[in-house]
Amino acid sequence: PNALGDAATDLVFVPISPCRLFDTRLAGGAIAANTVRSFDVTAVSDYSFQGGAASNCNGVGAAGSFAAAVINFTTVTPSAAGYITAFPFGTTQPLAATVNYGGGDIRGNLATVALDQGASANELSVYSFAQTHLVGDIIGYFINPQATALQCVEVDGTVLNLAAGAAGNAFAGSCPAGYTAVETQCRPSIFGMRVAGSWTSHCNMVNDSASAGTVTATARCCRVPGR
Known part of the structure; x- marks a missing residue:
């Protein structure tokens, strides 16, 4: 039976054309050193308020609450060498790096990040060791199992x-x-x-x-x- 998957725990991946969720160069300003910035990912009709696309990102914002997102994180001109860590909003920051960067460079990395599925507006948080701008482009997301008819x-x-x-x-x-x-x-x-x-x-x-x-x-x- 496990070969068919587990309807209680398996997630279903939904790919989309890449779309910008946020860009701190256009909204919010650089993330200060040793601070956390949170972003809205789900239930959004227009991401421009956080520097993203002026749309629902190819259906992402209309998909309801979902469990995880696949996002390309790009750090832009950090003030010094360091790293960012992306994690679910409202949870404890993990001891892990999503992107490692050098001072003044532009560095990107694709990561799958779990999202908060509670009632808060934000679902994703990002910690930065040094001051940096951050860009996030989503390429797909994982929804909870859906019942389907035979x-x-x-x-x-x-x-x-x-x-x-x-x-x-x-x-x-x-x-x-x-x-x-x-x-x-x-x-x-x-x-x-x-x-x-x-x-x-x-x-x-x-x-x-x-x-x-x-x-x-x-x-x-x-x-x-x-x-």
């Missing part, structure tokens, strides 16, 4: 001809790649035929009538979308 198709097998009093097996069609047979439906053409046994691959039929007839076995094939 996708099913029906595949007829070869028609079985049964004379009066005869018995035989009617075999269902083969499922398309990626689908699994979950049941077989046995479809006689006349009354007086009975099902002696049914499996996901075939039907065992007996023709108790006085006339010849036909039987079609139909496989019901299903899959979980995206699997």
